[in-house]
Amino acid sequence: MESSDVELDLQRSVQAVLRELSTQAPALQNNQGMWRWSLHKKVERDPGKSPVLVRILLRELEKAESEDLRHVIIPLLHTLLYVLTKATGIREELYRRTYNFCTKLLTLPAPYCTVALDCAIRLKTETAVPGTLYQRLVIAEQNLTSELYPYQERVFLFVDPELVSPSVCSALLLEIEAAQAQQTPEACMRHVVSHALQAALGDACHASSLQRKLKASPRHALERYFHAVVAAVEQMAGEPNPSREVHLERLEEIYCSLLGPAAAARGSCCGDRLQDPQPSIPLPSPHITFHLWTDEEQLWADELPVPGSPEMERAGLQRKGGIRKRVWPPDILMPACWDGPQGLHRRTGMPSGDGELLPGVSRIHTARVLVLGDDRMLGRLAQAYHSLRKRETQKFCLTPRLSLQLYYIPVLAPEEPPSCRHSELRELATFLGRADPWYQNTVNTLCPAIHKLAEMPPSLDTSRTVDPFILDVITYYVRMGTQPIYFQIYTVKIFRDLSQDPAEDIFLTELKVKIQDSKSPKDGFSPRRKGVAEGPGAELSICYQKALLSHRAQEVSSSLRATGLVLKALPASDTEGSGPTHAPPSAAPVIDLRCLNVSVMEVVKSSNLAGRSFSTVTNTFRTATIQIQSQDQRLLTLLLDKDSRRTYRDVVRFEVAPCPEPCSGTHKSKAPWLGSPRPEVEGTKAKPKPLLMPINTFSGIVQ
Structure with a gap:
């Protein structure tokens, strides 16, 4: 294909992605999410098309910035x-233009x-040391052992078998197993070496010969x-001012040791390269473990040592050189399901006294x-x-050495409920x-495709390469979805008997209250005057704190x-x-941005010639806290998060x-100076911080 035809084809694909972001036309909705996927597949x-695509995307970004088309920038x-993470052969000029x-x-x-700052930080290193992003991604996701880059990542995929069909579970498991069967540690190491050399040497690298040599090694x-x-x-990436020329010299030495002295002759390599198409270097999908979620405790690691045990004593504060230093028990640093290289967590899992290994990564x-x-x-x-955060306050916690990132892909059960039920869920x-x-565009529209692909019969032609669409979209989401949206978790105290302590639970999206038909068996009936109709529903006492923009507390009782x-x-x-806010958990809670929307189906009594009649009207208000009690022995039924269980x-x-936040209401305040004889002040009261659960997206909240 001629270069002009290549550019025209890629330009059309990019325009299709942009049109999808700018319109809700039904003709485009059927292919939502496919345009981005097909563009990356091209x-x-x-791989020779990558520089052309980079130029097209840069051109579109500059146009969007000049015309203030912000909805397409992110x-x-x-x-x-x-594209830049996967690509090789990108000239320094393109990297610098993108960074600027x-x-x-x-x-x-x-x-x-x-988002722009995150991209700029990544590109600054990639400009001077090409191949850094790819190498770090593969090492972390595949848990390859490296003393110089000890970071490791793991994707845990949880599916509730009661909410997702067996065909979807099987399709996901098959795609994951098929991909990981090809991603052996040897294959991943070959990819890292090939990509680093091709990214640095460019046309001077004979890619086909290099890959054959590595495969035979x-x-x-x-x-x-x-x-x-x-x-x-x-x-080189760790240098304050990395030199692209020095980096090139180092990789040329490795390249020559691989292919022999003849590899130093760049001219012959370039001539050979023109005859052969540039071989593709795949970016392996992350290491994913598949779990059927039948118990919410599956998020926790093995039981941690109890207080007073030898392990906890070793974890106590010890004095060294006059400074109190916490010693971390080596055996409880990571969950047992973390299948990394044995012993790696003992070398790298402890908090470093020298600070972060990489800027911004703790x-x-x-x-x-x-x-x-x-x-x-x-x-x-x-x-x-919530259970995990609560248990961390009671036992040795994971968060000082484990970054927990949460992701969500909506998939509805295949049963045939009314369409309104689908929108509810x-x-x-x-x-x-x-x-x-x-x-x-990339995640929410995946639901129909997942069901469609899951119901397709498996291909019997094992020689035919099938692109794992579902796995590719999952991979793209967990890699690029770095901006969290924080959702308020609500606690509910439930009284079945006012003389006893309440049960406690939490909910995230919804609490629905229904009036039971039967009265309380303990109290019998409520005496009323003869001839007075009770009417439907129940008499409720409601007390709540009204959500005001002024942040003033206004109590309302009715x-x-x-x-x-x-x-x-x-x-x-x-x-x-x-609902959610785009603020970190440490930010002060804002009442008008995080509150409940309460809808009350109130019974209205009216009198006419035919007698008394009843109708219902819906009253709505917003609140941060609310207490509701039945006044006439009618009992209530609560349904949390639409889950019948x-x-x-x-x-x-x-x-x-x-x-x-668990135990966020009290803290210890210390004197700001060293060597002070003043004791620590115990139990200083502070306003409790709300517990916010982050769900990662690509942008956070776009205003």
Whole structure:
């Protein structure tokens, strides 16, 4: 294909992606998510197209910035960075143009400046040391042993078998197993060496000969080349002012030792290269473990040592050189399911006294937890997240050495409920799609494709290469979805008997209240005057704190008859600011941005010639906390997060409030000076921070 035809074809694909972001036309909705995937596949199959695509994407980014088309800036940035991570043969001029453009975007508001800064940091190193992004990604995701880059990542895919069909579970498992069967440690090391040499040497690298040589090399020789390349890249990337020329010289030495002295003759290599097409270097998908989630405790590692055990004594504070230093027990640093190289966590899992190994990265290990399902699955995830955070306060915690990242792909059960039920069960996914258009296009639209591909019969032609679409989209999401949206978790105290302590639970998206038909068996009936009709519903006492923009606390108490209530933690439209915020958990809670939307189905009594009649009207208000109690022995039924498995019956009273961070209400304050004889002040009261659960998207909330 001529270069002009290649550019025209890629330009059409890029325009299709942009049109998809700018319109909601039904003709395009059927292919949502496919245009980005097919665009990346084109350069993956023919890596020589990568420089052309980079130029096209840069041109479109500059146009979007000049015309203030902000809705396409973040999708184009992610697409461009993904291409640059995989590509080889990109000239320094293109890297610098991309880096300079990202720095121009730093004047824009969040989230544009946030995403642009992340891209600029990555590109600064990649410009001077090509191949760094690819090498670090493969080492971390495949858990390859490297002393110079000890970071490791793992993707844990959780599926609730009661919410996702067996065909979808089987399709996912087959794609994961098929991909990982080809991603042996030897293959991944070959990819790293090939990519680093091709990215640095460009046309001077005879890629076909290099890959043949690496494939024929024994394991010990391959490991030697791998560690030499990693050392050259990481040592240069760690320099304050890395030199591209010095980096090129180091990799030329490794290249010549691989192919022999003849490889130093660049001219002959270039001549040979023109005759052969540039071979593709795949970017292996992350190491994914598949879990059928039947117990919320699956997010926790093995039981940790109890207080007073020898392990906990070793973890106590010890004095060394007059400074108190915490010693971390080596045997409980990582979950048992973390299948990394044996002993690696003992060398690299401890907090370093010298600070971070890489700027901005303070934890060695990253666990990416991806859940598939609907709002019910996210309710279970919130339960498990809350349980994990609570247990960390009681036992040795994981968070100082483990970065926990949460991801969500909506998949609905294949049963045939009414269409309104489908929309009910994916309210959080709908909100994420409104908040982040790129999430809507690449993740939210995946649900129909997952069911369609899962129901297709498996191919009997084993010689035919099949592109794993579902796995590729999952991979793209967990790699590029780095911007979290924080959701408030709510706690609910449930009283079945006012004389006893309440049960406690939490919810994330919704609490629905229904009035039971039967009265409380203990109290019998409520005496009323003869001839007075009770009417439907129950008499409720409601007390809540009204959410005001002024942040002032305004208590409201009322008594009314209602047939039911719904408490929603998600806004119904973009104009409402309740629900999640794009602020870190350390930020002060903002009442008007994080509150419940309460809908009360109130019973209205009217009198006419035919007698008394009853009708219902829906009253809505916003609140941060609420207490509701039945006044006429009618009992209540609570349904949490739309999950029938989380139903509470025979409830007399319940109270809802933002769930606090475990043990965040008290802390110890220390004197700001050293050597002070003043004792620590115990139990200083502080306003509890709310417990926010982050779900990663590509942009966060786009205003």
